[in-house]
Amino acid sequence: EEVATEDKTTAPPSPDHQEQTDAAPTATEDWQKGLTLALRQAEPKLSQWLNIIVEGVEEKGQDLWDRLAFLFRALGAPEDESKAFIKKFDKWLDEMGYEAVEEFKSELQYRLALALDLEDEEDERDRLFVKLSEGISKTREQITKRIDGLLSSHSKLDDDFWEEFEEILIMADVGMEAANQLMDNLKERARKAGTDDPDDFKDILRDELEEIFKVPPRIEAVNPPEVLMMVGVNGVGKTTTIAKLAHRAQMQGRKVLIAAGDTFRAAAIEQLEVWANRIGAGFFAKAEGSDPAAVAYEAMDKAVNEGYDLLLLDTAGRLHTKVNLMEELKKIERVVGKKHEGA
Template identity: 65%
Template sequence: MGFFSRIKKLWGADGEPQDATLPQQTPAHTPDIDERAAEAAPKNQEKIPAPAPPESKAVAEPRAAADAPAEEAETRKEGGWRRLFGLGGKTEETQPLAEETPQKAPQSPPPAEMLFQEKPVAKDEPAPWQKSLQQALGEAEPRLSTWMVHILDGVSRRGDVLWERLRFLFAQLDVPAEEAQDFIRRFDKWLLDMEYDHVDEFRSELQYRMALALELEDEEDERNRLFLKLSAGLGKTREQLTMRIDQLLAMTGNYDDAFWEELEEILLMADVGVNATQELSKRLRPKLRQAGERDAATFKTLMKEELASVFIEPKTPKVSQPPEVVLMIGVNGAGKTTTIAKLAHRAQMQGRKVLVAAGDTFRAAAIEQLQVWSKRVGAGFYAKAHGSDPAAVAFEAVEYAMKEGYDLVFVDTAGRLQTKHNLMEELKKINRVLGKKLEGAPHRTILVLDSTTGQNALSQVKLFSQASPVDEIVLTKLDGTAKGGIIVAIALEFKIPISFVGLGEKMEDLRPFSGQEFASALFD
């Protein structure tokens, strides 16, 4: 799905209008918690339901779309405007002659160059800048980065000039004016919160939001941008791993025992781990013998292929009844709170209505911190008083989400390892309670790990897996460590998908993980 309802139809294959008779979600407008009051008297709070503020209002979309079969969801991403970006598209099959009317010729889709054209319904004469921008967009390559160049041409700061140019682009894409204004209003509020004014400070974030809202994150240009970000984030790991392998290959001409011993030492130094190192070595040896080549290029190609093959893709959860419930687990300090905020931000930009539940009622200021982040990204927020039963928070949050029409709930949990037994029992109880409240819940359990901890991350995976089945892993702080090899160790030892990696502090720095791109970033 996407942020804009009209884009959802344009990007799809059928373009059929949605059933207007279906009920629309109406977000509640309960006032937010006063943060200062919460800090001053947390013990007097009984329940703190703080749904999405006005700026978090989700774009209305029929609920029927959430229950559509998987194959229909795939079909939506074919054809239409997505062909302009090389994202796939199915050629319409010729219908049987018996079903066709002989007199009618099949209609061909409009040519790509007609994407940006003068709208026949325009009442006023376009301003000179609009004509110029329309011509530039019409002649440009169908790439989001190229559009951004033209949209931001001559714009140096946030303000009316930027908003007018964005409105014009959205109008050309037939985005409803109300939804376009909602996108701009959210972004402007975020700029004010972050105190960003100059284009250079927010250009990347704007492109990130546009890619999510327009469903263009898989566009080639965006993937190249992600690859560059990943490659830069893996700089320290590349120095520790790849450069030392290059030196080893330059010094030896044979894959003898001494070579494999040195290679295993290099992998261990990059925190690939003993078991994973032995497994990689076991897989590589026969392939190198079969290749028969002794050059460095062949070795690196096989190494890259082997690394990419160890990673598995996250499964799409089956949600029979909304909302989808995501349980977030991990130790304190791993970046769980900011990861929740970044995931909520992504979901908001993709058109989902998100609720964040403060299930860590143990750590001081955990509730207040999560509330600040939820408000910043425009998500709804649910909490109870400090020291409340976390399972009760999770249960009531899902109940509240069902009542208010949320379709995604992130449940935060405590991460105190010093009371390991209590923590494990608490997670088990939360799982049981969620399952009783909503069938299949939690639909996903995401473990957040700090990649700078190296081999300690393996023990955390083992520990948390004992209390709750882990469906996905998010690795944070990958940009600040030489221990990026821990990704390989986790994938090989636990066979758990890695869904996202953290490459910085900004919202856009939480990126979908690709094993192929990870291997390429290390060796290309």
């Protein structure tokens, strides 16, 4: 459907005669005109568009659905997709108990990015990461300049050179112990290479850093699916960590199943299901109070039969001093291992 313009927009029927739809009735002509103009003038970013869409809207409701439906039309999305999105998101808000726009705005942006196939901008944590990265980049640039200056002022890798290089490391907050270890390793590499030429120093330094930060080889699951059981005390973030791991695995092209092994709390099962639905992962659960080992066994069966690459198994929080609860973890491990060799 074409984007409504000032010339082509037609007034909708009066409110008394409007036909109700899942995606809400069409807004008034003036409302459409103002929103169209604002969207055209805005920077082409989803976050900017969403700010315009929700401006003046404090809570979920018909006004918000009108505006979201308009955004879908403005971006050329089919009407049935608009209706389905709004209906599904409204249901999710009811399940989560959210009313105020500020409570769910970030989630709405995330879902819009997926539904409209748009690039989602970074969240606050990403922006913080960018700031930290910029700071690290500046430090790296300063170190590089100082090393370049050091190399240009020395004709060989003598004691004076190493002393000044050590100073550069300490000024970069590498730490005395790490600086000394790096110095010893570099000197040994230079000795083995039979060189004291500053022109060779960068190659020696690069080789040493590559050795230090070498990524250890990862043992892939020979007999998939791979199984990860999340354990820990209450409140450490097992559930959200599962969601992050599942999302990361799916980005790598893996098929993920999440199993709700915390059967002591119904809320834990519901929360995990919300996360699974949000990221599009498979989900398995049994009724509250079920045997966690039975959940694990049946989830393993589902993962094997349906070709999942990764099974993420949640468990109830527990202290290591609770013998019975620790034995329960051993039982879960045993039954999963019996169902799937090597798990």
